[in-house]
Amino acid sequence: MTATIDWAPVLAGDPLLQISQELFSTMIDLEPGLVERWVGDRPILDDPRYTWVDVAGEQLVRVVIGTGRETGEAITRALLGLPDGTPVSDEDYVDAVGEVANVVCGNVKSLVTHPGTLTIPVVAPAAPALEHGTCLEDACLSWRGAPITVALWLLP
Amino acid sequence: MKALVIDDSRVMRRIIGAILTDVGFEVIEAGDGQEALMRLEQHPDVRLCCIDWNMPVMNGYEFIVATRKRPEYRDITLMMITTEGEQEQIVRALAAGAHEYVIKPFTADVIVDKLGYLGLLDAEVHA
Amino acid sequence: MTLAPDSFDFVATLVRRRSAIQLDVGKEYLVESRLAPLARSAGAIDVEAFIRSVRANVTLHDQVVEALTTNETSWFRDRHPFDVLKDTVIPDAMTRRGGQLRVWSAACSSGQEPYSIAMTVAEHFPQLRASIVATDLSESVLAQGRAGQYSQLEVNRGLPAPLLVKHFERKGPVFEVSEQLRSMVTFRRHNLLDAPPLGGPFDVVFLRNVLIYFDVATKRDVMRRVRSVLAPGGWVLLGAAESTIGVDDIWERVPVAGGALYRPREGKAA
Ligand SMILES: C[S@@+](CC[C@H](N)C(=O)[O-])C[C@H]1O[C@@H](n2cnc3c(N)ncnc32)[C@H](O)[C@@H]1O
Numbered sequence: 001m002t003a004t005i006d007w008a009p010v011l012a013g014d015p016l017l018q019i020s021q022e023l024f025s026t027m028i029d030l031e032p033g034l035v036e037r038w039v040g041d042r043p044i045l046d047d048p049r050y051t052w053v054d055v056a057g058e059q060l061v062r063v064v065i066g067t068g069r070e071t072g073e074a075i076t077r078a079l080l081g082l083p084d085g086t087p088v089s090d091e092d093y094v095d096a097v098g099e100v101a102n103v104v105c106g107n108v109k110s111l112v113t114h115p116g117t118l119t120i121p122v123v124a125p126a127a128p129a130l131e132h133g134t135c136l137e138d139a140c141l142s143w144r145g146a147p148i149t150v151a152l153w154l155l156p
Numbered sequence: 157m158k159a160l161v162i163d164d165s166r167v168m169r170r171i172i173g174a175i176l177t178d179v180g181f182e183v184i185e186a187g188d189g190q191e192a193l194m195r196l197e198q199h200p201d202v203r204l205c206c207i208d209w210n211m212p213v214m215n216g217y218e219f220i221v222a223t224r225k226r227p228e229y230r231d232i233t234l235m236m237i238t239t240e241g242e243q244e245q246i247v248r249a250l251a252a253g254a255h256e257y258v259i260k261p262f263t264a265d266v267i268v269d270k271l272g273y274l275g276l277l278d279a280e281v282h283a
Numbered sequence: 284m285t286l287a288p289d290s291f292d293f294v295a296t297l298v299r300r301r302s303a304i305q306l307d308v309g310k311e312y313l314v315e316s317r318l319a320p321l322a323r324s325a326g327a328i329d330v331e332a333f334i335r336s337v338r339a340n341v342t343l344h345d346q347v348v349e350a351l352t353t354n355e356t357s358w359f360r361d362r363h364p365f366d367v368l369k370d371t372v373i374p375d376a377m378t379r380r381g382g383q384l385r386v387w388s389a390a391c392s393s394g395q396e397p398y399s400i401a402m403t404v405a406e407h408f409p410q411l412r413a414s415i416v417a418t419d420l421s422e423s424v425l426a427q428g429r430a431g432q433y434s435q436l437e438v439n440r441g442l443p444a445p446l447l448v449k450h451f452e453r454k455g456p457v458f459e460v461s462e463q464l465r466s467m468v469t470f471r472r473h474n475l476l477d478a479p480p481l482g483g484p485f486d487v488v489f490l491r492n493v494l495i496y497f498d499v500a501t502k503r504d505v506m507r508r509v510r511s512v513l514a515p516g517g518w519v520l521l522g523a524a525e526s527t528i529g530v531d532d533i534w535e536r537v538p539v540a541g542g543a544l545y546r547p548r549e550g551k552a553a
Contacts, residue, residue, distance in 0.1 A: 261436075
């Protein structure tokens with residue numbers, strides 16, 4: 001069953017935008033409407049950080065989230081309920097943005113009923129090299145005006 | 157009342173812990189199922205466990221199976237809180253003995269509402 | 284940008300006339316935020332411009348009214364009405380009517396309320412033949428009720444997991460209500476300001492979290508219309524913040540564990 005996941009209907013539902021909106025509205029913003037599709041040219045991320053989680057099953061599915069460091073810190077503070085401007089430790093950062101990737105990836109997995117386990121999140125200053133993978137969707141979103149990229153990959 | 161929050165993500169533990177503390181629980185934490193079993197030994201008065209599914213060492217499903225084998229833990233309410241949203245997984249967890257199941261992402265009131273009908277809210281704190 | 288008083292008045296009057304929902308001065312922000320998405324999809328430059336085009340085009344009136352309804356709801360909302368249904372209302376109706384139950388879920392929003400009623404029946408009275416008429420003013424919430432599809436966030440809200448797996452099936456991003464529950468519920472568009480819907484007389488009417496939007500005279504009239512389709516011995520359930528006290532003394536409030544039931548007083552016949 002895994003080898004023949006039919007992605008077309010799943011992708012038609014705009015899953016990355018939808019899941020991100022649900023996640024941000026419930027756990028980060030505590031109100032809806034602050035995540036939208038990015039309008040205009042794809043921006044360059046400022047001091048970028050990439051965070052990814054895989055579903056390791058027969059097929060390897062990866063969700064990669066890209067943000068500027070500052071945006072990631074803002075996400076971390078919001079998730080943890082810390083006041084604006086509180087310094088964010090690396091540990092909290094990895095844990096918080098990692099959890100965002102984890103929830104997005106877990107929700108994608110549920111959409112395709114893909115049996116397999118989620119891996120521990122990885123954070124790095126560069127996007128993972130994925131020459132041999134297929135990019136199924138690469139969404140650029142705007143959260144309170146800051147760019148966040150969310151990509152879904154199928155790895156060999 | 158004492159609650160045990162079992163999740164490998166510290167951030168998640170803090171988020172869930174804050175929700176529970178707000179409604180009057182005393183919260184202890186564990187990073188995986190194995191550690192959680194140890195905590196239960198130390199705190200036999202735990203009434204509620206909030207359990208993630210995917211964790212290293214011992215996952216949440218295995219933890220539920222393990223606690224359900226122990227008659228002394230019969231009165232503990234087990235609530236899964238996980239990104240695993242497939243119907244099959246929900247059915248499996250309930251069949252193994254979970255009482256409730258929350259799919260991430262969630263809001264605080266989803267958890268509080270479920271605690272309410274599970275009879276775990278102290279009327280005074282949460283009037 | 285703040286809404287011109289004249290534009291606000293126009294919207295408030297339209298909404299009051301069509302739905303009886305009261306939008307008092309001070310609710311400008313609500314009008315703006317609810318109409319902004321409509322304005323955007325209509326290509327208007329702002330809400331003010333959108334309202335200008337609404338004034339000139341009656342076919343846009345329905346969607347404006349719908350946008351200003353509050354559709355907030357959840358499964359087994361407040362719990363106790365569903366306990367009362369199970370412990371008091373249904374057993375009571377069964378002694379009078381045998382194996383049949385007629386329910387009106389008025390202002391049902393997206394269907395969580397009528398389906399919660401259907402689940403109560405399916406779980407505790409599987410032999411009972413229940414027909415639930417579920418009505419609302421808003422077509423968009425009715426469409427969701429008819430489709431019987433709810434997002435993960437929606438099923439998280441108040442639906443016990445054992446009932447979720449029993450009565451729903453996951454289909455991609457949504458959970459879909461079972462055929463068994465669906466066969467009990469009929470969704471129909473209905474405005475509470477109009478004559479009551481067909482399908483009565485009803486053994487119980489759920490009229491929850493909608494009277495709060497109306498003025499006293501409208502509350503009384505709506506309740507009187509409800510009474511006209513109540514079966515002898517039938518009950519009305521209101522929302523947690525609602526009551527007939529100070530509205531109309533033809534109603535008797537009967538306290539039950541955790542809340543109250545309402546029925547017409549004896550001797551005050553319709
Ligand atoms: C807050 S919801 C209540 C839903 C459900 N009864 C509950 O308690 O969860 C209120 C509903 O009343 C509907 N409504 C408002 N005015 C109405 C009217 N005049 N006639 C019929 N329905 C109306 C709205 O469309 C909305 O779905």
